[in-house]
Amino acid sequence: xxxxxxxxxxxxxxxxxxxxxxxxxxxxxxxxxxxxxxxxxxxxxxxxxxxxxxxxxxxxxxxxxxxxxxxxxxxxxxxxxxxxxxxxxxxxxxxxxxxxxxxxxxxxxxxxxxxxxxxxxxxxxxxxxxxxxxxxxxxxxxxxxxxxxxxxxxxxxxxxxxxxxxxxxxxxxxxxxx
Numbered sequence: 001x002x003x004x005x006x007x008x009x010x011x012x013x014x015x016x017x018x019x020x021x022x023x024x025x026x027x028x029x030x031x032x033x034x035x036x037x038x039x040x041x042x043x044x045x046x047x048x049x050x051x052x053x054x055x056x057x058x059x060x061x062x063x064x065x066x067x068x069x070x071x072x073x074x075x076x077x078x079x080x081x082x083x084x085x086x087x088x089x090x091x092x093x094x095x096x097x098x099x100x101x102x103x104x105x106x107x108x109x110x111x112x113x114x115x116x117x118x119x120x121x122x123x124x125x126x127x128x129x130x131x132x133x134x135x136x137x138x139x140x141x142x143x144x145x146x147x148x149x150x151x152x153x154x155x156x157x158x159x160x161x162x163x164x165x166x167x168x169x170x171x172x173x174x175x176x177x178x
Contacts, residue, residue, distance in 0.1 A: 007172040008070040011053065013046050013160065014168035021046050025069045035075045046160055047105070051098045053171055054153035059145065060176045064094030067175060086133060093138060096120055101153065110150060113143045 004010075010026040021042040024034040037045050049065075056064040068091055069075065077084045087095070100119050104111055111119065120138055160169050 004172065006174060008175050009066055009173040011049075011066065011171040011173055012168045013049065013171075015163055015165050017165050023049055023075065025066070025075070027070055027072070031072075033069055033074045033076075047157060048098065048102060050156040050160060050169075051101050051105075051153055052094065053173065054149050054156055055094055055097050055101065057173060058149045058152050059097070059139075059141075061090060061094050062175045063088055063090040065091060066173045067091075070173065070175070092133070096123060096138065097141075099123065101149065105153075111146070113141055113146055116141060116146060 008028060012022075012024045012026075014022050014024070016022065016036075019038075019042060021037045022034060023037065023045070024032060026032050052065045055061065056066050061067060063071070065078070068077075068088070073084060078087065097120070100111075100116055100123065103119065104116075117138070117140070124138070156169070156171075163169055
């Protein structure tokens with residue numbers, strides 16, 4: 001599928017008849033990276049991937065998951081054996097924010113910016129305690145910014161939930177220039 005001019009990455013999330021889902025990302029140059037998701041992963045990962053889209057596009061991240069895919073990373077580069085080496089700091093920050101939104105979604109209650117920040121700091125501390133690399137200087141997110149991400153995420157999840165077997169949700173990831 002050709003990518004429209006000005007679009008960094010065309011994202012297609014599709015439901016399949018066997019209960020699986022797939023994520024296909026087409027770069028501006030026409031190259032593609034994709035992954036088929038089976039079993040419980042086919043339920044959890046589409047929500048996670050849509051949360052990535054909401055966070056990265058709403059908050060203006062350039063080098064989170066989708067930004068790195070647009071830059072030529074493969075989906076498999078984000079897992080062992082880590083062919084591209086360590087995940088860049090900005091992508092780690094995005095993953096952290098997405099993880100807190102995922103936790104918020106499971107809890108069913110929106111956090112304030114202050115509680116969101118506390119949750120993020122607890123997560124960082126727990127990862128550092130077991131020797132995991134975590135970035136310093138997490139962005140200060142306001143209630144307004146969190147609400148914008150929530151609104152985008154809610155719209156995406158509603159569209160995904162409403163999709164039927166055989167249907168796809170198509171998104172265009174555009175990094176804010178400036």
